[in-house]
Amino acid sequence: MHRSKKVIIFSHCILNQNTVVNPLARAKGAYTSIVKKILDLDIGIHQLPCPEYLFLGLDRKPMGKEEYDSYEYRKVCRKIACMSIKIIKEYINKGYEIVGMVGINCSPTCSIRGERGILMEELFKLLYEEKIDLRSFEIPANYIEEGEKQDILRAFDDFLNNMTRQSKFIFP
Template identity: 40%
Template sequence: MIKRKKQLLLVAHCVLNQNAVIRDWERAQGGFNQLVQAMLAENLGIIQLPCPEFTFSGEGRPPRTKDEYNTPAYRTLCRRLAQPVVEQAKEYQRQGYIVRGLVGIGESPSCDTLGNRGIFMEELLAMMSEARVELKTFDVPEDYLEGHGEKALLEFDCFIK
């Protein structure tokens, strides 16, 4: 019988679905296969986060800065999208699972977790903190291109191990 590893990662939507990014800004044909394969090789469960930009403005949206997204309506949407994710993480923790971390997108106005933290990640991480779910973070670098990101893959490998 196979036993669950009981370890999970929260992952920005576009790591698994580059179709959600702004047109002509995609960096893979579908998802970041090499990053996903690394997660699967570690037997980590993957919780795909919703894409707040796609939800807010659709597939054909123009590029926007963090300041342009920083509106009450967008923050409200981000909190609404984050709430079920927080509830899932809390439930997993109650059941003895380890939420290993959060994978964001560097330089994203919504999903950067490190530098100039994106709006969605600001809201999500604040809600996680309130729920006592602590997360280490990793951002897929802005210059990562599927099939040409050896340095980022090595760093990601260290992050998930």
């Protein structure tokens, strides 16, 4: 069997900047440098669906968290979070290592640190309820693929290479 049994959870737009609202895309397709680091370490990638795209499509206008924060949008995010928890639990139960989760800073949906985005609020709520501890990393809002900032790539290297605190069930 040719599996590393290592998986990382990615916010959708890290792999597909084409779904990012105009004019906020910061890479032509995927964040190539970030993705290459994952692939070089033989880590599988699980891409979360993009709730903004599912909810409003490609032609949506830029909106903040307050504008997205509605019952209907939270319902979309909660559905994605529930599906993702099932997947994460399956990986863990089958002996896979979830290397961590990567989000986007200042995203109304996928921000992890500071003011958490709506999808991440719903997902982390379920992770807490399921007693699952995931390491996390956030792509800074000012990261632009063409103007790569080496400090960001070094920080991501540190995140990937410091897998001593593996994601796990806190109380199995």
